[in-house]
Amino acid sequence: MSLFDFDKDDAKTRYDVLVADIHRHDALYHRHDNPEITDAAYDALRRELNEIEEKYPEFVTENSPSRTVGAPVADGFSKITHARAMLSLGNAFNENDVIDFIDRVKRFLGTHSDNAIDIFAEQKIDGSSCSLRYENGVLISAATRGDGQVGEDITTNIKTIDNIPQKLPAGAPDVVEVRGEVYMPTASFDALNKAQDAKGDKPFANPRNAAAGSLRQLDSSVTASRNLKFFGYALGDMSAPIADTQMGIRERLSAWGFSVPDPIAVTSDVSGLMDYYERIMVARPDLDYDIDGIVYKVNDLALQERLGFVSRAPRWAIAHKFPAEEAITTIREIIIQVGRTGALTPVAELEPITVGGVVVSRATLHNEDEIVRKDIRVGDKVKIKRAGDVIPKITESIEHMDGSVPFIFPDCCPVCDSEAIREEGDVIRRCQGGLICDAQAVERLKYFVSKNAFDIEGMGDKVIKQFWDEGLIKSPADIFTLETRDKTSLTPIRNKEGWGEQSADKLWDAINKKRDVDLHRFIYALGIRQVGQATAKRLASHYISLSNLRTTLDHDALLEIEDIGPAVATDICAFFHEAHNIDVLDALVEQLNIKNFEAVQTQEGVFTGKVVVITGTLTQMTRAEAKAKLEVAGAKVSGSISAKTDYLIAGEKAGSKLKKAEDLNVTVLSEDVFIDKLT
Numbered sequence: 238m239s240l241f242d243f244d245k246d247d248a249k250t251r252y253d254v255l256v257a258d259i260h261r262h263d264a265l266y267h268r269h270d271n272p273e274i275t276d277a278a279y280d281a282l283r284r285e286l287n288e289i290e291e292k293y294p295e296f297v298t299e300n301s302p303s304r305t306v307g308a309p310v311a312d313g314f315s316k317i318t319h320a321r322a323m324l325s326l327g328n329a330f331n332e333n334d335v336i337d338f339i340d341r342v343k344r345f346l347g348t349h350s351d352n353a354i355d356i357f358a359e360q361k362i363d364g365s366s367c368s369l370r371y372e373n374g375v376l377i378s379a380a381t382r383g384d385g386q387v388g389e390d391i392t393t394n395i396k397t398i399d400n401i402p403q404k405l406p407a408g409a410p411d412v413v414e415v416r417g418e419v420y421m422p423t424a425s426f427d428a429l430n431k432a433q434d435a436k437g438d439k440p441f442a443n444p445r446n447a448a449a450g451s452l453r454q455l456d457s458s459v460t461a462s463r464n465l466k467f468f469g470y471a472l473g474d475m476s477a478p479i480a481d482t483q484m485g486i487r488e489r490l491s492a493w494g495f496s497v498p499d500p501i502a503v504t505s506d507v508s509g510l511m512d513y514y515e516r517i518m519v520a521r522p523d524l525d526y527d528i529d530g531i532v533y534k535v536n537d538l539a540l541q542e543r544l545g546f547v548s549r550a551p552r553w554a555i556a557h558k559f560p561a562e563e564a565i566t567t568i569r570e571i572i573i574q575v576g577r578t579g580a581l582t583p584v585a586e587l588e589p590i591t592v593g594g595v596v597v598s599r600a601t602l603h604n605e606d607e608i609v610r611k612d613i614r615v616g617d618k619v620k621i622k623r624a625g626d627v628i629p630k631i632t633e634s635i636e637h638m639d640g641s642v643p644f645i646f647p648d649c650c651p652v653c654d655s656e657a658i659r660e661e662g663d664v665i666r667r668c669q670g671g672l673i674c675d676a677q678a679v680e681r682l683k684y685f686v687s688k689n690a691f692d693i694e695g696m697g698d699k700v701i702k703q704f705w706d707e708g709l710i711k712s713p714a715d716i717f718t719l720e721t722r723d724k725t726s727l728t729p730i731r732n733k734e735g736w737g738e739q740s741a742d743k744l745w746d747a748i749n750k751k752r753d754v755d756l757h758r759f760i761y762a763l764g765i766r767q768v769g770q771a772t773a774k775r776l777a778s779h780y781i782s783l784s785n786l787r788t789t790l791d792h793d794a795l796l797e798i799e800d801i802g803p804a805v806a807t808d809i810c811a812f813f814h815e816a817h818n819i820d821v822l823d824a825l826v827e828q829l830n831i832k833n834f835e836a837v838q839t840q841e842g843v844f845t846g847k848v849v850v851i852t853g854t855l856t857q858m859t860r861a862e863a864k865a866k867l868e869v870a871g872a873k874v875s876g877s878i879s880a881k882t883d884y885l886i887a888g889e890k891a892g893s894k895l896k897k898a899e900d901l902n903v904t905v906l907s908e909d910v911f912i913d914k915l916t
């Protein structure tokens with residue numbers, strides 16, 4: 238046997254394992270909505286399979302995953318044979334793969350590489366794909382992708398989705414199939430999993446599985462309760478063409494009343510595609526649905542037709558995947574952090590691993606109940622998830638280490654050793670050390686100088702910790718006496734490691750600039766429990782000056798202030814009556830010029846004193862802008878419609894809120910009318 242044969246034998250053995258594995262994972266994913274491995278791990282298996290097939294094409298059979306799509310249909314649903322196959326997409330993982338894709342397209346079409354070909358770029362929705370068939374303008378059937386040839390008949394369930402038109406306007410072809418993705422908005426997913434948990438049912442792994450599971454319900458009232466949505470992005474069978482380009486399809490779909498992913502881009506150069514990719518990746522955490530990449534499609538439909546497809550994927554499109562946001566690693570240690578209000582937060586220290594392009598070595602474990610619920614232990618292999626810039630979290634434990642024991646949450650503070658108590662109904666255990674707890678004191682100082690509080694440039698967490706450790710700052714007022722003390726110090730800050738004349742001067746400047754402070758910022762900076770920015774503002778506008786607040790503070794009077802309930806009032810009173818806090822305040826007053834509250838001048842107008850709700854998509858400004866403008870105009874902007882609502886501002890694609898407003902006889906304003914009335 239030659240060495241080559243030996244390699245080939247090995248390759249065949251590995252190939253057979255891969256084929257079986259991929260089929261098994263396909264079934265878990267497509268039929269049971271219960272994948273065992275991450276998408277990235279699955280993609281890696283497929284890549285390995287492709288590499289072996291490229292080297293040994295003779296291994297490929299009809300049964301090879303590269304010749305089939307998804308998984309055969311499940312029992313319990315009748316079958317629908319797709320009039321046109323529902324394809325899958327090839328993957329690109331980096332810029333080079335995208336360049337290769339465009340080169341392949343040009344080579345296939347015989348186009349000179351310098352000639353431009355327009356590419357349409359769109360978000361890749363991470364849901365469950367399906368095909369909707371309309372005949373004579375009426376939705377007559379809907380099918381899942383299934384194996385690409387035959388799918389499950391989910392017509393009844395699809396009809397419960399409120400943003401899928403049941404009818405198409407006149408002018409639509411006699412037969413047209415609209416293809417797209419059914420997905421579950423993230424907020425609905427979170428609510429569903431909470432409900433699953435409350436019922437003792439297994440939570441869904443992610444919104445995609447939840448959407449797929451909800452679509453495959455034999456009882457359509459279950460589907461109806463799940464708030465599914467649909468995005469249209471392609472066409473299947475059709476009796477007459479409706480557009481010449483992918484862009485044209487999108488416009489037609491939108492005109493027919495379908496939701497389409499937004500924004501899109503059309504460009505002929507790779508750098509334009511990469512810009513779009515980056516832009517969407519940044520926006521991704523703020524979307525209210527999951528996407529797992531970008532799909533690039535040749536814009537011209539005639540060219541798409543010429544390009545056709547190869548095995549399971551079209552030549553005219555490719556999916557550019559985002560870096561995996563999930564990964565598996567090991568917990569080295571579980572540490573307990575103590576926060577500003579004494580809350581003990583468990584944090585897992587991890588074997589460092591790259592997730593979504595960033596190296597992660599810590600993840601939050603939220604609270605002790607979470608640890609118990611997921612049975613997370615030191616040494617566990619765990620799945621971690623990172624979305625955008627938020628702190629990564631551990632979603633599940635995959636495997637315990639031999640001999641590991643359940644984690645025991647401490648009942649005393651790891652820093653000051655005071656008792657840590659969990660009050661009834663609270664998920665959080667808190668250190669009772671209060672003012673004697675160094676951890677709480679340091680956290681309070683960090684909070685005091687943070688962005689929404691004193692916002693002292695150059696005084697980040699590290700500097701605070703350093704100055705605390707050296708005994709330079711023990712209480713907030715010390716920040717403002719530091720420069721004077723430093724002048725006579727034998728070890729001035731400018732001589733310390735990492736500092737110099739200039740950086741010390743800069744720090745003094747930054748501190749001195751903040752001696753004039755607005756009352757609401759000052760109140761917020763105190764870090765009173767349950768007093769965030771909004772409450773701080775309310776207190777400032779009610780009491781106008783700090784001395785007035787300190788002398789007239791009264792529990793019952795606080796309850797008169799909007800949004801302040803008994804618990805918050807109790808915390809506020811407790812803070813201002815505590816002896817140490819009185820000292821802290823006196824010391825601060827000496828150092829600062831706390832400016833009295835000045836009401837923003839609001840002009841009397843249409844919106845003064847009115848309750849306003851915004852819904853739908855605004856085209857001339859962002860929602861945040863509209864909200865700010867309304868508030869300046871004296872309105873209270875609320876998130877939900879009730880009989881108390883005065884106006885509903887309805888942007889494009891306004892949905893249930895608009896209906897509710899109409900039912901309640903609330904005055905509805907279009908975006909244009911709203912802007913008109915503002916000025």
Ligand code: IVH
Nearest residue numbers: 324325326359360361362366470471532551
């Ligand atoms: S175009 C030939 N556009 O991703 C298929 N597909 O993983 C042309 N998908 O099978 C599809 N978002 O079900 C297209 N904006 C989008 C998409 C999209 C999600 C799905 C589609 C495809 C799968 C591949």
